[in-house]
Amino acid sequence: MFVAGQTFSQQNLKENFTPLKSSGTLPDIFTQNIRNVIKDDISDLYKKKETDKSIKQTYLTETNYEIQKIVKSGNTLVNDEITAYLNKLADVILKDNQPLRKQLHIYTLKSPVVNAYSYDKGYIFIDIGLIAQAETEAQLAYILCHEITHYTKKHHINGYVKNKKIDNQNYTGKSNNDIVIEKCQYSKELESEADLEGFKLFEQTNYNFKQAEKAFDVLQYAHLPFELVEFKKSFFETEYYKIPDSYLLKEVSSIRNNSNEDDTKLTHPNTAKRKQAIIDLTANRNNAGKVNFILDKAQFEYVRDLSRFELCRLYLKNRDYPNALYAAYILSNKYPDNQYLAEIISKSLYGITLYGMGKISYDHDSHLENGFPEYKDVESYPQQLYYLMNKMPNNEWTMMSLNYVYRNHKKYPNNKVLNRYSDSLFKLVNQVSWGIIDFVRINKKEQPAVTETKKDSTVVNDGTSSKTDLIATIQKENNFKKYDTAYYKEMYVDLFMTDKEFSGKFPSTGVVDNDATSGFSDYSLKKGNSSKKKKPKKVGAFVSTEAKVNKVLLLEPFYLKIDESQKEEFSYLSSDEKQEKYAITVNDCAQRQKFELVTLDPDIINANDVDKMNDYAVINDWFAEKFDSDHSDGYPILNTNDIENIISKYNTQYVFKTGIVNYKSKSGRKRTYYYAFVYDLKLNEIIYKKQESFKGKDSRDLINAKVYQTIYEFKQSNK
Amino acid sequence: MYKYKLILLLILFVSGLYAQNSGYMGKKMIAGYGFHMSPGYFGTQGENIINKIHEGYVEYATSKRFVLGAATRFYKTIYANQRNVSIFSIYGNYVPTQVNSNPQGYYNMKGTNYLLYGKLFKSGYVAPWGRYFMFGATLNTFQANYDPSIMKVLVREEAYGTFGTAKEYYYSNFGLTHQSFVKFDLLIGFGRTRMITDRVVLDYGFNANAIALARVLFDVISDLDRTSEEGLAPYDYVAKTSASRVRALNRFNVFLRIGFLLF
Incomplete structure (x- = not known):
């Protein structure tokens, strides 16, 4: 693939997908010193004849930090296929306006949200979720035109100034509601201008006008999956396993149209109004010869597929397993032999199983705070999946998942992820109190005793015969004519008879194993030796006595200064400066103690450190998934395949996160908070936890003493 | 002396071996100078109203929260010489005389306290940095010496009869002119250490001698109430008043210490 002067070897999506990563040289925004940037911007501001300089100065500080936060979050893609494509699209749009083109910096944001963002300094971010939903290249082009207009019309800074003025005005006689409406009204004006002026830019190209209208349809139905495809239960069925029709929702609900919703308190006009404005504008214009694709349709579809593949992973990161499963299901219709999709579906099935067993919950920030939606609240075909999840008992879901995952493990025997998930599901089978005995055909009339005693392993298996022998014996004893009619009875029959690995791994007894932890085989905790060995002493703030930390990966040390007595509560510049020094302090303390510490900090990177950024993104994904729950300890991380590469690359499974927060109240009281956590990426848990607060300022001796002691305790854990 | 040095080194080695503490940036041993002061209203001359104590100390952080x-x-x-001395004189045909008065002048004292203490740091702090509670024992040794020509009591004795004259003389025998004492007390205190440039330790707070503190009322009343007090016997005068003075000196002090992190 050749895009925007860069060459990428196209991924073979028929077989697999490699999650998107940045490459090449990192742009300036990644490496520049943010404090200098802000100083320069403010200096430029005061050289110009501008109004509201004080508000704009605050804006420049806050926005620069916001952009930096986005860029260095690990979610911003640089020099990848999608970003390159978006830039090529911008080249097409602005082919006659090179000065403006040069001012723009367009990046892809790894986010499932259907949105795009434009900042005052020409930075435009397009979410993966939006690209996955786009139907044509022209629609994407129009959305880019909209965002470019936000930039050229300085909407971001104007909106900020206006909002600040509204905040600062006399509130007498105004309710909060009035203030929100006033702010939204101005925002809507800016959005309408971006729609219309963006269209003027759009019409200078050869793109089909109608696609601008259609872009609003995409926006309208953004809450639905990128395609609506009937969810067929046959996807999980085999020759020996047929899911009953009672689990199938035959008629799905219609799609609600709320395009004309009340937008009084919305920042954007409703989509009906926006669409109508474009229809009015294009009514008398000649659309002849206009096209949906200027670059290349195949190229667009490839980029969109990349986004859709990535989207599956982003859903998993948010523990949104039903959406991940449905998205992967849609893609698997086009790419039936894609291993990555088999992985996504396996992980989703496993996640839904854990959810059904009450092993996964969501925190207050998650859109799934109240759990997976009821099927009645879901629209169109995805309702079928939610219906299946709702109707199928958890033990049957576990068995269906194992059936799918194990068969895919056999299909792709070298795929470690599938192997791991199939093993994990075998473990979960123990927790749903089913065993081999439940999957053999039994004559109820002749063998009532077997049914009654099947939970007792000593009766079923006296230890003299193997599990496979046991199956063979039971099969032989039954006449194959009168047998239990439960639909799942034969789901594994071929595997039991021909696959030694399967029958060897399948639990024979069906006795609930409460020690089966999360079922995640590779990442389950090692049980302590029960012998009378003297228990090792717990070192410092270590949670367990077993951890031996000999090297850590220091992840972006954090420093924040809050001063409530100041107009600007968050001291960005001072925090940034302190953060830089704090990273040096941590490294210095490690060096003094000859402790191995590798820093992975997007604030301390150079243009060639793209690999570090990618590694940082992988670990950040791990954290995002881990902390999407109120009770995240012990939950398996289902999303990150790359985490093992990180462990082996840096030769440590321990990630060290530390930070300082210095707080000054309005009355001048100071308090300093220190925290240090070490996470075990392999065991998926926190192994070191220190959170302390001190009266007084963030003095150097406080920081030095705490950091040094923390690293000392790491060292002590090895003794 | 060699034996004591060896024991000290052994204690440091053993405590270091088992310590779950890093010290401050790896340094656990501090040596320094301290200045203690307290108001000295009683038993002092007017111009000397501040008690001053100088101190040399060594400390070693044996664990994360403890410093020895x-x-x-x-x-x-x-x-x-605030307190009265009681002198009873029977001399020849003079009327027996009871003198109950405080001696003129003053006497000099110098003292050396030997302290062994621990500092228990507040949770969250890392010894030797942070806020702490101090406790320990102190052996207060002191010497008093007086000059009989300065420290004396005027005794006036009347003769029997009508023609006899009064006789005046100075009494200045308060026992040995050089006297040494040893007292034991318990040390308590609170303080905070701060580090400057990762090497200098600034230690400030207050400390007290617990027994001296417990006797505060008794000592003050004795010093103030001269009229009703039965004077001290001359041979007891230095012993008792010097002990009281030493208690006053060590009772409660604010301090500022400057130390250096050695290793």
Whole structure:
């Protein structure tokens, strides 16, 4: 693939997908010193004849930090296929306006949200979720035109100034509601201008006008999956396993149209109004010869597929397993032999199983705070999946998942992820109190005793015969004519008879194993030796006595200064400066103690450190998934395949996160908070936890003493 | 002396071996100088109203929250003979005389306190940095010496009969002119250490001698109430008043210490 002067070897999506990563040289925004940037911007501001300089100065500080936060979050893609494509699209749009083109910096944001963002300094971010939903290249082009207009019309800074003025005005006689409406009204004006002026830019190209209208349809139905495809239960069925029709929702609900919703308190006009404005504008214009694709349709579809593949992973990161499963299901219709999709579906099935067993919950920030939606609240075909999840008992879901995952493990025997998930599901089978005995055909009339005693392993298996022998014996004893009619009875029959690995791994007894932890085989905790060995002493703030930390990966040390007595509560510049020094302090303390510490900090990177950024993104994904729950300890991380590469690359499974927060109240009281956590990426848990607060300022001796002691305790854990 | 050095080194080695503590940036041993002071209203001359004590100390952080310390404190002071001495004189045909008065002048004192103490740091702090509670024992040794020509009591004795004259003389025998004493007390205190440039330790707070503190009322009343007090016997005068003065000196002090992190 050749895009925007860069060459990428196209991924073979028929077989697999490699999650998107940045490459090449990192742009300036990644490496520049943010404090200098802000100083320069403010200096430029005061050289110009501008109004509201004080508000704009605050804006420049806050926005620069916001952009930096986005860029260095690990979610911003640089020099990848999608970003390159978006830039090529911008080249097409602005082919006659090179000065403006040069001012723009367009990046892809790894986010499932259907949105795009434009900042005052020409930075435009397009979410993966939006690209996955786009139907044509022209629609994407129009959305880019909209965002470019936000930039050229300085909407971001104007909106900020206006909002600040509204905040600062006399509130007498105004309710909060009035203030929100006033702010939204101005925002809507800016959005309408971006729609219309963006269209003027759009019409200078050869793109089909109608696609601008259609872009609003995409926006309208953004809450639905990128395609609506009937969810067929046959996807999980085999020759020996047929899911009953009672689990199938035959008629799905219609799609609600709320395009004309009340937008009084919305920042954007409703989509009906926006669409109508474009229809009015294009009514008398000649659309002849206009096209949906200027670059290349195949190229667009490839980029969109990349986004859709990535989207599956982003859903998993948010523990949104039903959406991940449905998205992967849609893609698997086009790419039936894609291993990555088999992985996504396996992980989703496993996640839904854990959810059904009450092993996964969501925190207050998650859109799934109240759990997976009821099927009645879901629209169109995805309702079928939610219906299946709702109707199928958890033990049957576990068995269906194992059936799918194990068969895919056999299909792709070298795929470690599938192997791991199939093993994990075998473990979960123990927790749903089913065993081999439940999957053999039994004559109820002749063998009532077997049914009654099947939970007792000593009766079923006296230890003299193997599990496979046991199956063979039971099969032989039954006449194959009168047998239990439960639909799942034969789901594994071929595997039991021909696959030694399967029958060897399948639990024979069906006795609930409460020690089966999360079922995640590779990442389950090692049980302590029960012998009378003297228990090792717990070192410092270590949670367990077993951890031996000999090297850590220091992840972006954090420093924040809050001063409530100041107009600007968050001291960005001072925090940034302190953060830089704090990273040096941590490294210095490690060096003094000859402790191995590798820093992975997007604030301390150079243009060639793209690999570090990618590694940082992988670990950040791990954290995002881990902390999407109120009770995240012990939950398996289902999303990150790359985490093992990180462990082996840096030769440590321990990630060290530390930070300082210095707080000054309005009355001048100071308090300093220190925290240090070490996470075990392999065991998926926190192994070191220190959170302390001190009266007084963030003095150097406080920081030095705490950091040094923390690293000392790491060292002590090895003794 | 070699034996004691060896024991000290052994203690440091063993405590270091088992310590779950890093010290401050790896350094656990501090040596330094301290200055203690307290108001000295009683038993002092007017111009000498601040008690001053100088101190040399060494400390070693044995664990994350504990520091073991040894210190020697030095001071020089006077006792301004606030309390009365009781002198009973029977001489020839003179009327037996009971003198109950405080001696003129003062006597000099110098003391050396030997302290062994621990500092228990508040949770969250890392010894030797942070807020702490101090406790320990102190052996207060001191010497008093007086000059009979300065410290004396005027005794006036009347003769029997009508023609006899009064006789006046100075009494200045308060026992040995050089006297040494040893007292034991318990040390308590609170303080905070701060580090400057990762090497200098600034230690400030207050400390007290617990027994001296418990006797505060008794000592003050004795010093103030001269009229009703039965005077001290001359041979007891220095012993008792110097002990009282030493207690006053060590009772409660604010301090500022400057130390250096050695290793």
